[in-house]
Amino acid sequence: MHQFTIAEIIRGLRGKEFSSTELTQHLLKRIQQLDSNYNSFITVTEELALNQAKAADERLAAGEAPALCGVPIAHKDIVCTKGIRTSCASKMLDNFIPPYNATIVENLNSAGTVTLGKTNMDEFAMGSSNESSYYGAVKNPWDTNYVPGGSSGGSAAAVAALLVPGATATDTGGSIRQPAALTNTTGLKPTYGRVSRWGIVAYASSLDQAGPIARNAEDVAYLLSAMASHDSKDSTSLDRPQADYTARLNDSVTGLKVGVPKEYFGEGLDGDTAVRVQDALKEFEKLGAELVDISLPHTELAIPAYYVIAPAEASANLSRFDGVRYGHRCEQPSDLRDLYMRSRGEGFGEEVQRRILVGTYALSAGYYDAYYNKAQQVRRLIKQDFMQAFEKVDVIMGPTTPSPAFQLGAKSADPVAMYLEDIYTIATNLAGLPGMSIPCGLVNNMPVGLQITGNYLDEARMLNIAHQYQQVTDWHKASAV
Amino acid sequence: MEWEIVIGLEVHVQLSTESKLFSGASTRFGAAPNTQACAVDLAMPGTLPVPNEQAFRYAIMFGLAMNAEISKRSVFERKNYFYPDLPKGYQTTQLEQPIVGAGEVEIHLEDGGSKKVRLHHAHLEEDAGKSLHEDFHGMSGIDLNRAGTPLIEIVSEPDMRSAAEAVAYLRKIHSIVTYLGISDGDMSQGSLRCDANVSVRLKGEEKLGTRTELKNINSFRFVERAIKVEAERQIDILEDGGSIEQETRLYDADKNETRSMRSKEVANDYRYFPCPDLLPVVLTEEYIEQLRKELPELPDTKAERFQSEFNLSAYDADQLTQDRDSAEYFETVCKSCGEPKLAANWITGELAALLNRKEISIAESPVSATQLAGLITRIKDNTISSKIAKQVFEAICEGEGSADDIIEKRGLKQVSDTGAIEKMVDEVIAASDAQVDNYRRADESKRPKMMGYFVGQIMKASKGQANPQMINKILKEKLDALL
Numbered sequence: 001m002h003q004f005t006i007a008e009i010i011r012g013l014r015g016k017e018f019s020s021t022e023l024t025q026h027l028l029k030r031i032q033q034l035d036s037n038y039n040s041f042i043t044v045t046e047e048l049a050l051n052q053a054k055a056a057d058e059r060l061a062a063g064e065a066p067a068l069c070g071v072p073i074a075h076k077d078i079v080c081t082k083g084i085r086t087s088c089a090s091k092m093l094d095n096f097i098p099p100y101n102a103t104i105v106e107n108l109n110s111a112g113t114v115t116l117g118k119t120n121m122d123e124f125a126m127g128s129s130n131e132s133s134y135y136g137a138v139k140n141p142w143d144t145n146y147v148p149g150g151s152s153g154g155s156a157a158a159v160a161a162l163l164v165p166g167a168t169a170t171d172t173g174g175s176i177r178q179p180a181a182l183t184n185t186t187g188l189k190p191t192y193g194r195v196s197r198w199g200i201v202a203y204a205s206s207l208d209q210a211g212p213i214a215r216n217a218e219d220v221a222y223l224l225s226a227m228a229s230h231d232s233k234d235s236t237s238l239d240r241p242q243a244d245y246t247a248r249l250n251d252s253v254t255g256l257k258v259g260v261p262k263e264y265f266g267e268g269l270d271g272d273t274a275v276r277v278q279d280a281l282k283e284f285e286k287l288g289a290e291l292v293d294i295s296l297p298h299t300e301l302a303i304p305a306y307y308v309i310a311p312a313e314a315s316a317n318l319s320r321f322d323g324v325r326y327g328h329r330c331e332q333p334s335d336l337r338d339l340y341m342r343s344r345g346e347g348f349g350e351e352v353q354r355r356i357l358v359g360t361y362a363l364s365a366g367y368y369d370a371y372y373n374k375a376q377q378v379r380r381l382i383k384q385d386f387m388q389a390f391e392k393v394d395v396i397m398g399p400t401t402p403s404p405a406f407q408l409g410a411k412s413a414d415p416v417a418m419y420l421e422d423i424y425t426i427a428t429n430l431a432g433l434p435g436m437s438i439p440c441g442l443v444n445n446m447p448v449g450l451q452i453t454g455n456y457l458d459e460a461r462m463l464n465i466a467h468q469y470q471q472v473t474d475w476h477k478a479s480a481v
Numbered sequence: 482m483e484w485e486i487v488i489g490l491e492v493h494v495q496l497s498t499e500s501k502l503f504s505g506a507s508t509r510f511g512a513a514p515n516t517q518a519c520a521v522d523l524a525m526p527g528t529l530p531v532p533n534e535q536a537f538r539y540a541i542m543f544g545l546a547m548n549a550e551i552s553k554r555s556v557f558e559r560k561n562y563f564y565p566d567l568p569k570g571y572q573t574t575q576l577e578q579p580i581v582g583a584g585e586v587e588i589h590l591e592d593g594g595s596k597k598v599r600l601h602h603a604h605l606e607e608d609a610g611k612s613l614h615e616d617f618h619g620m621s622g623i624d625l626n627r628a629g630t631p632l633i634e635i636v637s638e639p640d641m642r643s644a645a646e647a648v649a650y651l652r653k654i655h656s657i658v659t660y661l662g663i664s665d666g667d668m669s670q671g672s673l674r675c676d677a678n679v680s681v682r683l684k685g686e687e688k689l690g691t692r693t694e695l696k697n698i699n700s701f702r703f704v705e706r707a708i709k710v711e712a713e714r715q716i717d718i719l720e721d722g723g724s725i726e727q728e729t730r731l732y733d734a735d736k737n738e739t740r741s742m743r744s745k746e747v748a749n750d751y752r753y754f755p756c757p758d759l760l761p762v763v764l765t766e767e768y769i770e771q772l773r774k775e776l777p778e779l780p781d782t783k784a785e786r787f788q789s790e791f792n793l794s795a796y797d798a799d800q801l802t803q804d805r806d807s808a809e810y811f812e813t814v815c816k817s818c819g820e821p822k823l824a825a826n827w828i829t830g831e832l833a834a835l836l837n838r839k840e841i842s843i844a845e846s847p848v849s850a851t852q853l854a855g856l857i858t859r860i861k862d863n864t865i866s867s868k869i870a871k872q873v874f875e876a877i878c879e880g881e882g883s884a885d886d887i888i889e890k891r892g893l894k895q896v897s898d899t900g901a902i903e904k905m906v907d908e909v910i911a912a913s914d915a916q917v918d919n920y921r922r923a924d925e926s927k928r929p930k931m932m933g934y935f936v937g938q939i940m941k942a943s944k945g946q947a948n949p950q951m952i953n954k955i956l957k958e959k960l961d962a963l964l
Contacts, residue, residue: 079527080526080527086526086527088526093526096526098525098526098527099520099525100520100525100527100528102527197527197529198527198528198529199527199528200527201526201527202526202527202758204757205757205758206757232531233529233531234529234531235529235530235531235532235758235759235760236757236758236759236760312754313754313757315561315752316559316561316569316570316571316752316754319561319563319569319570319571320524320526320568320569320570321526322563322565322570324565324568324623325523325524325525325568325623326525326526336565340563360752363561363752363753363754364750364752365750365752368752368754372754
């Protein structure tokens with residue numbers, strides 16, 4: 001039963017082949033038995049899951065089931081869940097139980113999903129390996145000596161280990177796509193503003209966007225259809241209604257113009273990974289797509305710009321964690337300054353502290369123009385690159401990451417090497433464009449991801465393209481377990 | 482050496498919106514601590530701000546009333562600093578692109594003159610909560626009811642040259658915001674707060690002196706006193722050959738002195754940057770024009786109208802239009818009694834004194850506009866004298882009812898019956914031999930003054946109710962008959 005995709009679960013539940021309760025019990029048991037190998041969950045919500053499954057079964061029996069009725073999923077632990085601890089994988093929020101749901105949780109609850117638990121992640125979504133979690137590193141189900149990527153490593157690993165068919169995740173610089181690539185799952189970061197940020201703990205507000213990770217494009221389409229909505233509680237939410245992203249999955253891709261940026265195939269890209277990606281591009285040609293060489297000349301500036309803008313926003317976003325109202329508070333503070341310094345010093349891990357310091361520095365008087373303003377200029381140039389490219393092509397494809405997963409600890413001591421993991425994904429966030437990663441092969445039995453970047457609000461087209469590829473290839477079906 | 486004082490004011494006005502600038506929580510004053518703070522106000526993780534359109538409307542209305550530029554595009558920024566009553570660790574405010582740009586306003590001075598004061602800009606921002614340091618045994622309590630309440634910060638150019646001008650400007654701001662109905666303007670509740678930047682320079686000098694920023698001057702009187710005492714302090718230092726340190730100073734009203742709060746050396750770097758949770762607010766010309774059309778009559782226009790329509794002096798018109806409630810009160814009284822001059826005198830005289838004594842606003846006046854109009858009507862038709870009217874006014878104030886009720890109940894109706902007055906005059910003359918003798922022997926020119934004694938006696942006998950004009954006439958006839 002754990003091998004079922006979301007599409008299969010929907011059919012099976014409606015066809016009375018099994019009940020949501022049976023499926024939920026099965027997956028809960030599997031998590032209990034196997035997750036100690038992966039550490040993909042921070043919290044398992046057994047009681048809630050069983051209650052939701054029971055309610056779903058009743059609605060299914062009554063014939064009034066919404067789209068995802070009875071489908072078990074998990075939420076990244078950065079997504080606020082009412083009455084359930086939402087830790088952001090930080091000691092700072094180890095004791096934090098939100099009194100509200102994120103809008104995406106509300107939306108998915110309305111669609112009938114069953115919440116199995118909260119998935120592990122890099123602390124406050126800062127990381128590319130899932131090693132910065134207060135609750136310990138997540139291990140890649142393909143080889144537990146390897147990282148699953150981050151920051152949504154728990155969501156990706158749980159899906160890859162067949163503990164759950166789909167999960168929510170967030171992506172600020174690649175945190176959905178990179179772990180999807182490293183775990184052979186399919187993940188999509190929507191257009192900025194397509195999915196409400198309400199109730200998702202902010203890392204870098206102008207870049208954060210939530211999206212789904214699942215086993216294939218069709219399942220991602222199901223989840224995104226439920227998640228994406230206009231939300232008056234998020235001022236940056238786009239005024240677009242909910243949409244059915246499964247509707248166009250079967251469209252033809254004949255005549256599709258695929259842009260292949262030369263900058264994504266240069267130095268730093270692992271040779272075997274490049275081969276898998278080139279193979280995937282050839283597959284698209286066979287499907288009738290046309291490959292077009294393009295250039296995104298400011299690609300190399302994406303990482304430096306990101307590591308000014310994201311930490312700058314983070315430095316302010318994380319100021320609220322001060323030990324005053326909620327979260328970690330140090331023992332016996334001697335005065336206000338001591339309260340702040342020790343609460344934050346004890347509550348935040350190393351990488352979070354590093355980014356707060358970097359961001360504070362970048363915004364400081366005398367440095368603002370040289371860093372923050374310059375980074376914003378670069379951001380506009382990067383966006384311009386994409387806009388010029390999309391005048392010629394429909395989508396852009398390339399590798400999601402420079403190489404397959406690396407070993408646990410391999411880059412822990414070198415933050416810059418870690419930051420380069422997101423070299424192909426970050427520009428998409430800076431431009432606010434939708435991006436996804438789909439499995440496109442294995443290197444030494446470790447997965448490789450193909451990144452598809454679309455124009456604004458072109459998610460339906462991207463899912464269609466991915467789905468068509470998955471109709472003629474089996475990489476996404478390759479299983480870690 | 483002749484010194485010139487240079488003053489610029491930063492005025493914070495709390496907008497009277499129903500809900501907060503970025504959340505749906507109520508802004509009502511005086512609720513139990515932390516009962517009007519929602520998840521957004523508490524800066525709970527994952528919460529997001531949504532701007533309150535009404536706050537924008539109010540800020541734009543203010544800008545229009547100040548003849549200021551309205552920005553078609555305004556941007557919220559984050560001002561970062563840690564403080565327990567600042568839940569997010571930053572204040573959402575405007576810096577580079579405020580909603581209201583440069584403007585100008587005319588202030589009226591006590592000597593009857595007027596002057597223009599330039600507005601540098603006005604911006605929208607959220608208020609912080611309150612830290613309470615008493616009653617917590619060495620700890621502090623935090624009340625976040627006020628956190629997120631919308632403010633406009635109104636920054637003037639350094640155009641004022643005396644404490645009196647600063648007060649006149651502040652009164653003008655107060656009258657504009659209350660006219661517009663965008664704030665209750667209550668300084669005692671902190672709805673209107675003022676910081677003053679004060680410097681001095683030798684008269685004729687063009688360069689501005691080093692300024693200090695005065696805080697905690699939250700009444701019109703304190704503004705005046707604080708600026709005076711600070712200017713004196715600066716002049717003393719400069720005349721002794723010293724120099725002024727740029728710093729923030731706190732005004733102590735009890736000691737009537739200012740003292741250093743924090744100096745420039747420890748000034749915060751607020752690390753402003755545009756708030757990524759909020760999009761720039763873009764306004765159309767039509768939106769602004771619609772608000773311009775909806776603006777109520779403003780104090781200057783109203784004062785001009787009061788002069789032309791009611792024939793009031795510029796001074797009276799100005800007094801009566803300083804706040805919207807007074808102007809409305811006056812117009813109601815006028816409409817009902819048709820006596821603008823009497824109405825103006827009573828409102829700026831007796832009523833103002835009463836309100837002052839009771840420390841209440843005209844909206845809370847124990848004498849309603851209708852009641853005052855009733856009183857004035859009875860003065861006008863000679864039912865009562867002005868002197869008796871004061872007595873009636875006090876009685877209305879005590880809640881004894883309308884002027885007519887009180888006149889009736891207390892039998893205060895003016896005696897205008899010739900026979901009755903003649904009788905009283907005769908009685909007083911008969912009982913005042915010595916005074917009558919004096920009157921007869923006195924020089925013609927001194928006699929009118931001597932009549933005062935007789936009038937007083939007659940008034941006393943009539944308990945003040947005899948018609949004074951008739952007393953004068955009858956008394957003169959009778960005394961002159963004795964010559």
